[in-house]
Amino acid sequence: MIRIFRTVDEGIQEVNEIQEGCWVALTDPTATEILDISNQYNIDVEHLRASLDEEERSRIEVEDRYTMILVDIPIIEERNNKDWYVTIPLAIIITDELIFTICLEDTPVLGAFMDGRVRNFYTYKKTRFILQMLYKNATMFLHYLRIIDKKSEVIERKLHVSTKNEELIELLELEKSLVYFTTSLRSNEVVLEKLLKTESIKKYPEDRELLEDVIIENKQAIEMANIYSGILSGTMDAFASVISNNLNIVMKFLATVTIVMSIPTMIASFYGMNVNPDGMPGASSPFGFAYVIVFSLVITIMLALFFAKKDLF
Structure with missing residues (x-):
């Protein structure tokens, strides 16, 4: 032009x-x-x-x-x-x-x-x-x-x-x-x-x-x-x-959460095993499910507090 x-x-x-x-x-x-x-x-x-x-x-x-x-x-x-x-x-x-x-x-x-x-x-x-x-x-x-x-x-x-x-x-x-x-x-x-x-x-x-x-x-x-x-x-x-x-910080957080969440998963897996209930603690108690849940929560919270003190969250 x-x-x-x-x-x-x-x-x-x-x-x-x-x-x-x-x-x-x-x-x-x-x-x-x-x-x-x-x-x-x-x-x-x-x-x-x-x-x-x-x-x-x-x-x-x-x-x-x-x-x-x-x-x-x-x-x-x-x-x-x-x-x-x-x-x-x-x-x-x-x-x-x-x-x-x-x-x-x-x-x-x-x-x-x-x-x-x-x-x-x-x-x-x-x-x-x-x-x-x-x-x-x-x-x-x-x-x-x-x-x-x-x-x-x-x-x-x-x-x-x-x-x-x-x-x-x-x-x-x-x-x-x-x-x-x-x-x-x-x-x-x-x-x-x-x-x-x-x-x-x-x-x-x-x-x-x-x-x-x-x-x-x-x-x-x-x-x-x-x-x-x-x-x-x-x-x-x-x-x-x-x-x-x-990225390392994100991966560290995810790894810590995975470890903490694995505790209730492991306990639930143990109680879900197809074995004789007489050998499972609390299996014969009407409050056995509540015991397992409370025990899982206590262990999970304790582990989470431990990781928090180590600055892993």
Whole structure:
């Protein structure tokens, strides 16, 4: 799908035709759309397709007619009715007249610009627009990292009383997200450092300040991802032992109850044996059944109190 945006009267508007100073957003474009853009604006097809490969590495490609910036952006992926976090590539191609963005999915990073929620955003100020997108991308990483941290805290509280593996699996998914984030942020850092030095994209003094802010935000996101990943890894190791210990406690309780309940079962089994009643105590008494019941209860209670003192319940 191709959508075209242009700044009109200090606001962003979607237009039908590509004009100078427009932003052309390609979301999961078809092969025909890619070929049309390639032929019309002399952009290499491979560069247009680069961001459609989820494994593509972040980089900057400088050509005679355009410059391509490829970075990783965070997205939410739904699996088993739960939200998890991964990264996908986003390509930004800058020509003399236009800016192209190519991505596999609609993302909050670009959605904020499309909806006009970013202040001082102009499609014809290409360098500033690029840096604003990169800044928004870094802040989205930070936002999702905070959500991951809150989710891990909720799961940790569940793990205190859990004897199942569901919570550990959720922690494993969060740790995978942090690994994706850390890898992508480090790749983006290399791109930002190279962008600071490249001369193919004109940068004004205020643009350099914004780029430095982007680099700082990206470094902060890397540090947060490393900290959360370390905490999560230690938490998983600790709570794997906690789950095992919780299971041992349950098994100990069940074993103790089984032993206590076996006493009346044994006594009832003895009196249920098909032998001469003359040899069975209380067999000839009209209160024999009551005697057996009371005797079983007394022995059971005494054994239960003994186990309770030994902290086996």
